[in-house]
Amino acid sequence: MFHLSQNVCICSTIIMSLHKELHRKYIQELDSHKDDYAYWLTEHLRMNGLYWGITALFTLKYEDTFNKEEVIDFVLSCWDDLHGGFGAFPRHDSHILSTLSAVQILKTYGQLDILPATKRDKLVTFVKGLQLKDGSFEGDRFGEVDTRFVYTGLSCLSILGELTPEVVDPAVEFIAQCSNFDGAYGMVPGAESHAAQVFVCVAALAIANRLDLVNKDMLIPWLSERQVKGGGLNGRPEKLPDVCYSWWVLSSLSILQSLYCIDQEALRQFIYTCQDAVNGGISDRPDNQTDVYHTLFGIAGLSLMGFDDLEPIDPVYCMPKRIVLTIEKYGRE
C-alpha cells in the first residue's frame, strides 16, 4: 500500500507535554495587549481570532475562561446591517469569513437564537447572495473567488440549517473542477494543490454528503506525504512544515478515515516543540512567534489524534464534536 509515511525520524524519545494551563492563560490575555501596535493592526482578523481562541479553549476543556455575555456582545457589535453579515470588528464590512466565525461562536455558546429573525434572514440572504452562477462563492461583493469561500458558505448555511440542493449541487460541481493531477485540490479550477484547500474542499464535500467524488487512491497518499523529517506536516511538496497543517492535513485524513497514514507520535512531538514554554501559545515552527491561529490548530490536531485528554473536535466544522452533533446533516435520512 502507498499510505506509509516515509522519511520520518523521531529525533528524540523525550515525551514532552502539552502546556494546557499556559495556553489557556495565553489566550485569555490576548485581548489585554492594547499597548502593542500589533493588537491594532489585527483588528481585521478579530472575529476569526476570537473563534480560534474560543475553539482552542473549548478543546482544552476550559470553556468558562471567557465571559460568555461579553463574547456575545462583541459578536453582535460586529453586525453590518448594510450588507447583512458580520464584519471582523465593529464598523468593518461584512465578509463571508468573519460571518462564519461569528456563526460558529454563537453556535458554540448555544446562542444562535439570539439573532432576531430579521437579522437571521438577512444573513442567510447575504451568504446565499455570494454564490455565483458556476457554484463558487465570492468572499464579499468584490468578486474574489476561492474554494475557501465555498466551504465557508456551505458550513455557515449548514449550521443555520439552510442548505438546499439549489445551493449544494452547483457548489459540489465547482469543487469537483478544482481537483488536480495529484488527486488534491486548489483554490480555483487550475490552481495548484494545497493542503488547506484540500481541507476546505473535502470538508465541503463532507457537508454536502458527496465524499464519493474524492479520488482517494491519489489524495490519501498525497496527504500522507505531507509529513517530513522531524514529524511536522507541510502544505505542499518541498515546502517547510508548519503547525497549521496539523489541522488542514489531519482533518482531511480524518474525514477520509485515514489518520493511520501518518506517524502520529512524531507529529505530536513536532507540535510540542512549537510551544512557547514560558508564555504559552504555539507557533508555526519551533522558536517562532506564537499566535492564536497556530495555537488552535496545534491543539485541534492533538485532539484529532486523541492525545492529551482533549475535548474531541469535529474534523469538518472545526468545532467541538458534541456541538456539531446538534447540526442537522444534509442529504442523509
Place this chain on the structure above:
Amino acid sequence: MHGVKREQLSKDAKQRKKERDAFKISHYRQLTDSVLADKQKNIFNNDTLDETSRLLDLNPEFYTVWNYRRDIITNHVFSNLKDSQAAHTFILKELQFVGKQLKSYPKVYWIWNHRKWLIEQDDLFDLKQEMALIDKMLTMDSRNYHVWAYRRYVVGLVQDKMEHEEDIILSNREEFNYTTKLIEENISNYSAWHNRSQLLQKLLNSKTEGFEDKYSFLVKELSFLQNAYYTDPDDSAVWVYLRWLLSPFFLKDLPQDKRNSILNDQLRDIKELNESEIEDSGKPNAWCLKSISYVQKMMNQHV
C-alpha cells in the same frame, strides 16, 4: 504569523517598545477612526482616497478600507473622468500603488484581489506588460501560490481575447516551455510541475505537434522526468508527477504492449536507482520503494 522568530524582550526593551508603540497606536487609531467615519458618511473624494492610501500603507490587510477605496474609485474617480483613456491613466497610477504594496507583502490576498479588480475595470490595459511583473515575481519566489494563480488568471484573460484557436495553442505552448525552463532550474518546483500537468492536458486535447500521440509524448516526458529523479532521488515533487504519468489517465489509451514496455522500463530504472542509493548510503530510498510498489500495482491492474 509565519516565519517570524520568537523573541524574549528584557524588561527595559519591553518598556522602550511600549513607548514606541504608543505613538504608532495613537496615529493609527486616529487615521482608522477618520477613515471609517468618512466611509460611513459615503464621502468619496480625493482627500478620502489619499486617506485610504495612508492607512493601507500602514495595514495592507484592512479589507474594509480596500472596499472603501474601490467605492471611492467607482463613485468619484471614474464618474469624473471623460473617457476610457483617462480611466486607463488613473488605473496605471493605481497599479503602481498596488505594485509597491506587493513588493513588501507578496502574499496578501487583499492586494492581489485589488489588482485583479483594477485590470478588469480597464479596457485599454496591456496584459502582456502584466506578464513581465509576474515573471519578475516568480524569479523572486518561484513557489508563490498567489503569483502562480495570478499568472494563470492573466494568461486566461489574454487567451479570452484571442480569436484563433492556433493562437491559444501557441500561448499554451509558451506556458508549457516556461515550466520546462523553471524545472530545469530547480526540479523541486512543484508549482511548475503542477502547471505543466494543466497545460499538458490542454495540449494533448489540441493534438498539436509533439502532442498528437500520447505514447510518443509519454516516452519523451518520462525521459525528461528521469533526468530529474536521477538528479535528486529524495525530491518528492518528481515522484508525485511520475505517479501521474503512470496512472490510468495516460495508460488507459495505450495498447497493451506499449503500456507494458513503459511500465517495465520504469520498474527496471527505478530498481537500478534504488540499488545505487543502497550502494551510496547503505539504505534503500523510500521514494524508490514507494514508486516500485506503485508501478507493480499498475502492472497488475492491467493484466
